[in-house]
Amino acid sequence: MKKNQKIETQHVPLAERMRPQSFNRFYGQEHLLGPGKILTELIESSHLVSIIFWGPPGSGKTTLGMMLAKHFGLTCLFFSAVLSGIKEIKEVMAQAEQQKKLYGQPIIIFIDEIHRFNKAQQSAFLPYVERGDVILFGSTTENPSFEVIAPLLSRTKVLVLKPLDEVALKKIIGDAMTDEINGLGQLKLQLNHEALKLLLDQSNGDARRVLNALEIAASLTKGKEITAREVEEALQKRILLYDKSGEEHFNLISALHKSLRNSDVDASLYWLARMLYAGEDPLYIARRLVRFASEDVGLADPQALAITLSAKEAYDFLGSPEGELALAEAVVYLAAAPKSNRIYVAFGQAMKDVEASPFEPVPLHIRNPVTPLMKEIGYGQEYQYAHDHPLSTTDMETFPEKLKGRKYYQPGNLGFEKEIKKRIDWWAGLKEKIRQGKLPQGD
Secondary structure, three states: OHHHHHHHHOOOOHHHHOOOOOHHHOOOOHHHHOOOOHHHHHHHHOOOOOEEEEOOOOOOHHHHHHHHHHHHOOOEEEEEOOOOOHHHHHHHHHHHHHHHHHHOOOEEEEEEOHHHOOHHHHHOOHHHHHHOOEEEEEEEOOOHHHHOOHHHHOOOEEEEOOOOOHHHHHHHHHHHHHOOOOOOHHHOOEEOHHHHHHHHHOOOOOHHHHHHHHHHHHHHOOOOEEOHHHHHHHHOOOOOOOOOOOHHHHHHHHHHHHHHHOOOHHHHHHHHHHHHHHOOOHHHHHHHHHHHHHHHHHHHOOHHHHHHHHHHHHHHHHOOOOOHHHHHHHHHHHHHOOOOOHHHHHHHHHHHHHHHOOOOOOOHHHOOOOOHHHHHOOOOOOOOOHHHOOOOOOOOOOOOHHHOOOOOOOOOOOOOHHHHHHHHHHHHHHHHHHHOOOOOOOO
């Protein structure tokens, strides 16, 4: 029996052979399957609903869907959003509708990578889900809030699967090493400590990646012990979870931005290295650093903008990998710089006033009288040229009438903004003395 089974499965990848068949061998998602948790309650109540499984690769999305279908005794049809179109969807839906009429039971439609379906394709499922002809299972690595249409999302339950932790991965590896039917148990191999640590470190929380690497490493070993050398060769090079157009892209740039803002030099360098290693466009990172210099450092350190622009130019000139060091230099400078978002806040307030009243007339006295007619109707009248006065300022109002007295920019007390604050206060003091007649404009 064991021999026949082994022959039948010898060409099936280890990750597929070790796919758990029961919930007690499904590790790492206890927040879904523990006592009193959502899936446990669904199973105990014998009530199955349409589900979107959202989680990273190798976290068990497909396995969980298959086990639920098996538990409820329902037919489960799998197809890929990458390979299927509207025609295939309609054919499957018609089949599902017919089966519901004949047997009174819905079938489960499992859509792998459902986020790859467009709006029209996703909409094709709606009437069948609403009538109960099908129970829809969808798996996705992308945030369904952005990738699944709202009407379909409202008719499904989203279950979030986490990357597998070391405890779960050790159990999975242990099962694979000892299972004599589906695993590597017949080989009687040992996995040494360094090899296990390397597998766990390089896993990205992905069971499939771990098992694929373990299977290759087992085939490479000459003795009875799998060492770090075989694991390293099996892994070749770590492929980080990253999609330049997906959620992880935004998660990582957010982590870099927030580490910079929190003045954490080392964490900032880590997230920069993480993005570059994963294949992010260095010029995209450079643009974000320039933005950070204006938004979060501002006038607390005016050099920050110059540093980031220079880093961008250096990368343009050198390329990778040499130019990446200029980005690292900029990251360290930004993280260590005093922080101020006062310019960002001030400009935002000014924009709000403009949006609220975009057509406030420019005061006549600061309009330029470029024609005789303009001069005749008051353009430029009573304009005071600042350089004609000893202290190069006047008490002339330059705001529109309705916005007189607005104060947008309030400098902070860090870095160069302390000096900016002194200058602003100095000018304001001069203007006030001129208004009070204590300092004539002609003196």
